[in-house]
Amino acid sequence: xxxxxxxxxTFSYAHPGRSRPGAAELPPQIRNVDxxxxxxxFVALLGPNGAGKTxxxxxxxxxxxxxxxxxTLFGQVVDSLGLAQKALWMAFVPQESRPTFDFSxxxxxxxxxxxxxxxxxxxxxxxxxxxxxxxxxxxxxDLAGRPFGSxxxxxxxxxxxxxxxxxxxxxxxxxxPTAFLDLGHQVRIYELLRRLCREFGTTLLVAxxxxxxxxxxxxxxxxxxxxxxxxxxxPREVLTEELIRSTYGVEAQxxxxxxxxxxxxxxxxxx
Numbered sequence: 232x233x234x235x236x237x238x239x240x241t242f243s244y245a246h247p248g249r250s251r252p253g254a255a256e257l258p259p260q261i262r263n264v265d266x267x268x269x270x271x272x273f274v275a276l277l278g279p280n281g282a283g284k285t286x287x288x289x290x291x292x293x294x295x296x297x298x299x300x301x302x303t304l305f306g307q308v309v310d311s312l313g314l315a316q317k318a319l320w321m322a323f324v325p326q327e328s329r330p331t332f333d334f335s336x337x338x339x340x341x342x343x344x345x346x347x348x349x350x351x352x353x354x355x356x357x358x359x360x361x362x363x364x365x366x367x368x369x370x371x372x373d374l375a376g377r378p379f380g381s382x383x384x385x386x387x388x389x390x391x392x393x394x395x396x397x398x399x400x401x402x403x404x405x406x407x408p409t410a411f412l413d414l415g416h417q418v419r420i421y422e423l424l425r426r427l428c429r430e431f432g433t434t435l436l437v438a439x440x441x442x443x444x445x446x447x448x449x450x451x452x453x454x455x456x457x458x459x460x461x462x463x464x465x466p467r468e469v470l471t472e473e474l475i476r477s478t479y480g481v482e483a484q485x486x487x488x489x490x491x492x493x494x495x496x497x498x499x500x501x502x
Contacts, residue, residue: 234304234305234401235434236302237303238303239263239299261287271428271432272436273450274450277439282456282457284455285406292404323395324392324403324408325391326408328391333379335378336374336379339379343365361397365394369423374386385413385416388408392427401432403434407439442495452464467487481499
């Protein structure tokens with residue numbers, strides 16, 4: 232069953248009414264995209280820089296409004312949902328976060344509980360328990376009292392994931408969650424995401440530059456190029472030498488491992 236759906240969405244950062252007078256109109260960053268994400272799926276958006284991955288993610292999350300087409304979440308038009316209702320259904324994990332205040336780790340994760348709080352907005356004992364359970368799931372409960380700003384990049388990303396988990400949203404969108412992380416932290420983040428999908432049935436949509444990790448951990452890949460969807464399917468169907476050449480402009484060899492899935496070895500630019 233589809234929980235997140237886009238039909239015919241187009242978007243441009245510069246168009247009449249949004250750009251300054253006299254400015255040249257730029258081509259759309261997203262061009263007539265259709266996509267359906269089913270409940271419990273772990274999907275990766277792939278593509279080179281400028282392909283439109285983050286823009287599409289923000290359109291699906293209701294942070295940007297499409298020029299044409301519509302986005303629905305559990306059958307409701309995203310633009311029509313109030314902030315609290317949308318937060319009950321969907322969480323967004325940014326590539327990085329710089330809070331205005333120097334929150335402790337526990338305080339930051341508790342912010343994920345806000346759509347569940349009453350009119351007074353005061354956390355109760357159960358909210359604190361859920362926040363700690365989320366930190367325990369992501370392996371950083373020992374950091375609960377630490378200032379968020381003092382953490383390493385890998386620790387911060389696990390805390391942001393814990394905040395999304397504490398929100399108890401059914402759909403989580405993640406913008407390049409392994410950017411700036413070393414290989415060990417990259418693998419741990421993807422393993423956490425797979426557990427979140429398998430154990431809680433959470434729907435995950437992640438924008439990623441790492442073809443190998445996405446091919447190993449995600450059940451479905453969506454390849455983008457110049458604002459359009461090029462291929463949508465299982466890793467073996469999407470990560471082909473021909474598609475990598477035409478989309479990324481590099482020659483690559485693709486090997487298929489029974490455990491790791493497709494393994495991409497870049498060989499350089501085509502002649």
